[in-house]
Amino acid sequence: MIEFFFDCSSPWTYLAFHNIQPLAKEFGEEIIWRPILVGGIFNSINPSVYATRDNPVPAKLAYQKKDMADWARLAGLAIKMRPTVFPVNSVKAMRGCILLSKDSGRDMVPFARAVFEIYWGEDQDISQDAVLAEVCKRVGVDPERLLAGIAQQPIKDQLKANTDEVMARGGFGSPTIFIDKTDMYFGNDRLPLVRDALARRKERAA
Numbered sequence: 001m002i003e004f005f006f007d008c009s010s011p012w013t014y015l016a017f018h019n020i021q022p023l024a025k026e027f028g029e030e031i032i033w034r035p036i037l038v039g040g041i042f043n044s045i046n047p048s049v050y051a052t053r054d055n056p057v058p059a060k061l062a063y064q065k066k067d068m069a070d071w072a073r074l075a076g077l078a079i080k081m082r083p084t085v086f087p088v089n090s091v092k093a094m095r096g097c098i099l100l101s102k103d104s105g106r107d108m109v110p111f112a113r114a115v116f117e118i119y120w121g122e123d124q125d126i127s128q129d130a131v132l133a134e135v136c137k138r139v140g141v142d143p144e145r146l147l148a149g150i151a152q153q154p155i156k157d158q159l160k161a162n163t164d165e166v167m168a169r170g171g172f173g174s175p176t177i178f179i180d181k182t183d184m185y186f187g188n189d190r191l192p193l194v195r196d197a198l199a200r201r202k203e204r205a206a
Contacts, residue, residue: 001029001030001032001179001180001181002020002029002030002031002032002177002178002179002194003031003032003034003177003178003181004016004017004020004031004032004033004034004175004177005034005035005036005162005166005171005174005175005176005177005178006033006034006035006036006112006174006175007036007037007038007039007090007174008090008093008094008097008112008115008116008119008126009038009039009087009088009090009119009126009174010038010173010174010175011068011072011079011081011120012071012174012187012188012189013116013174013175013188014077014079014116014120015075015077015079015188016175016177016187016188017112017113017116017175018075018077018113018116019075019188019191020177020191020194021109023191023194023195023198027198027199027202029198033097033101033108033109033112034165034166035094035095035097035098035101035112035159035162036094036159036162036163036166036174037090037091037094037159037160037163038090038174039087039089039090040160040163041163041166041167041172041173041174042173044167045172046172046173049173053087064081065081068081069081071188077120077121078117078120078121079120079121080120080121080123083119083120083123084123084125085125085127088119088125088126088127089127090126090127091127091159092126092127092129092147092150093126093127093132093135094159095150095155095156096111096115096135096146096149096150097111097112097115098150098155098158098159098162099146099149099150099152099155100141100146102155102158107140107141110140111135111136111139111141114135114138114139115132115135118131118134118135118138129147132146132147133147169184170184171184171186172186173186173187175187175188177190177194179194179197179198179201180201183197185197
């Protein structure tokens with residue numbers, strides 16, 4: 001089992017969200033999608049992110065843009081760095097992911113993918129109801145139902161619970177990936193290590 005804790009406001013998470021799906025399929029692993037609010041993590045245990053964002057090293061920032069472009073090209077994704085609205089308030093989008101995961105779950109992955117695409121690829125502000133309504137239309141979800149649903153207290157509580165849980169388990173950002181509950185990996189660039197861990201487990205089981 002693979003658990004994938006994620007927030008659509010992170011471009012590295014977009015890459016990992018895209019890349020982990022064929023990897024899981026290759027090994028016959030189920031992905032348990034766990035939406036979180038990464039801003040809550042930064043506020044609670046990782047405020048250094050804000051200092052780095054507010055006072056960037058110019059050379060490092062230039063390289064980060066190149067690095068992201070290289071990874072996006074490799075994955076075949078359109079990622080604009082940085083979007084016009086950055087950082088973005090993703091709480092409504094992530095509550096939407098919680099709401100859809102509580103239904104049959106089949107709409108959650110297409111919805112999350114469309115949120116990533118419209119924010120990182122099309123530079124639209126996912127904090128806005130009209131943008132989320134457009135996401136819903138693209139994936140066949142009723143916009144009114146979603147916008148009403150994300151205002152429900154149990155949905156808000158579940159997003160906070162997921163965020164608190166990943167911190168309690170050692171996570172400090174997005175994406176945070178667990179194999180079999182305790183084996184943690186952070187970031188898109190750790191997926192080769194995830195692959196290695198799954199391969200080694202498969203060998204042990206053979």
